[in-house]
Amino acid sequence: xxxxxxxxxxxxxxxxxxxxxxxxxxxxxxxxxxxxxxxxxxxxxxxxxxxxxxxxxxxxxxxxxxxxxxxxxxxxxxxxxxxxxxxxxxxxxxxxxxxxxxxxxxxxxxxxxxxxxxxxxxxxxxxxxxxxxxxxxxxxxxxxxxxxxxxxxxxxxxxxxxxxxxxxxxxxxxxxxxxxxxxxxxxxxxxxxxxxxxxxxxxxxxxxxxxx
Amino acid sequence: xxxxxxxxxxxxxxxxxxxxxxxxxxxxxxxxxxxxxxxxxxxxxxxxxxxxxxxxxxxxxxxxxxxxxxxxxxxxxxxxxxxxxxxxxxxxxxxxxxxxxxxxxxxxxxxxxxxxxxxxxxxxxxxxxxxxxxxxxxxxxxxxxxxxxxxxxxxxxxxxxxxxxxxxxxxxxxxxxxxxxxxxxxxxxxxxxxxxxxxxxxxxxxxxxxxx
Numbered sequence: 001x002x003x004x005x006x007x008x009x010x011x012x013x014x015x016x017x018x019x020x021x022x023x024x025x026x027x028x029x030x031x032x033x034x035x036x037x038x039x040x041x042x043x044x045x046x047x048x049x050x051x052x053x054x055x056x057x058x059x060x061x062x063x064x065x066x067x068x069x070x071x072x073x074x075x076x077x078x079x080x081x082x083x084x085x086x087x088x089x090x091x092x093x094x095x096x097x098x099x100x101x102x103x104x105x106x107x108x109x110x111x112x113x114x115x116x117x118x119x120x121x122x123x124x125x126x127x128x129x130x131x132x133x134x135x136x137x138x139x140x141x142x143x144x145x146x147x148x149x150x151x152x153x154x155x156x157x158x159x160x161x162x163x164x165x166x167x168x169x170x171x172x173x174x175x176x177x178x179x180x181x182x183x184x185x186x187x188x189x190x191x192x193x194x195x196x197x198x199x200x201x202x203x204x205x206x207x208x209x210x211x212x
Numbered sequence: 213x214x215x216x217x218x219x220x221x222x223x224x225x226x227x228x229x230x231x232x233x234x235x236x237x238x239x240x241x242x243x244x245x246x247x248x249x250x251x252x253x254x255x256x257x258x259x260x261x262x263x264x265x266x267x268x269x270x271x272x273x274x275x276x277x278x279x280x281x282x283x284x285x286x287x288x289x290x291x292x293x294x295x296x297x298x299x300x301x302x303x304x305x306x307x308x309x310x311x312x313x314x315x316x317x318x319x320x321x322x323x324x325x326x327x328x329x330x331x332x333x334x335x336x337x338x339x340x341x342x343x344x345x346x347x348x349x350x351x352x353x354x355x356x357x358x359x360x361x362x363x364x365x366x367x368x369x370x371x372x373x374x375x376x377x378x379x380x381x382x383x384x385x386x387x388x389x390x391x392x393x394x395x396x397x398x399x400x401x402x403x404x405x406x407x408x409x410x411x412x413x414x415x416x417x418x419x420x421x422x423x424x
Contacts, residue, residue: 002385004382015375041376043402078405078409082290111218145213162255162406164231164256188256193406
């Protein structure tokens, strides 16, 4: 068997050094660079740096929200499971409503997916929240519709739906018109729960290399 | 706001049709095609079809194991969270030992990561199991070392660690010498929990388009 690195700190350091060596990060501010490095680390693809779209204040807004105790609203259990709880500054609540008992009936009533209906259940928690969407394009589309309808604004939308139907379109819609919210998103079909949680973790902790 | 598809069945159908139209799947048998389609669907990248490596009997072995009630051993909570429970034929146990109370001390004792130490705790459940690794290269490396040391063989290894240190290397090691196990893996840096769970879901359910 070939030898391999077993020391967690060395693995982290070499990983982040590789990302910083290979990725084109110079167009980002320092805090968005940290975000980009964590997103790349989560997916193994340095080239996603070229497809990231962000509002300039996204990281600052997300960090302030977490420091203020804002909840983290996720569209699926996987995204919630990837949030590293020990990084959260205020033991912030991680809320996933996809499997809420009310969701299937609401989806039928609204004529949409369970993922979109689950976002409807965020309404009372949206003001100032950190939203992390890692799976369903319909969840992001529905959130944008709710905002157009006057729903309270989250502090930041971390928009990473993935796939072949609506993912690229919903993220393009977010980037073109974020409805007054700060946002981070990845253009195109790629995305996923790991990126959504990595974005939350980047807000909560920065990077291990930045910590004393 | 642009119009978008809201019907879950239509979204699934269009997604899988897009994958089948764009991906090069002809080198795979029918059951490995189903696996490949689900993996592509999970990450939004048709080109991963060209980097998949599998043993010919991987899907059959994994399906037989699930039908026999085998547990599903995952290296992280996200991979476990992505397993669609209602697809599982025998209410199979999904086991994640990363946050087991014994793991940190075991990692210190073995001089390795918590992810690798967590695999050590699989030993009594390995025989005939479905293993799904979606995060840590050290988990896959450690499993291969255990198998070399005579640990019981799982039915199938779904190897999808991701990232810049050891991911490509551990998966190359698996594909070059699977230690007598069936396997599915993705060469290179890409991978992740979503692919690991998608591989389990493909074993458990095939594809929605194949279901009545």
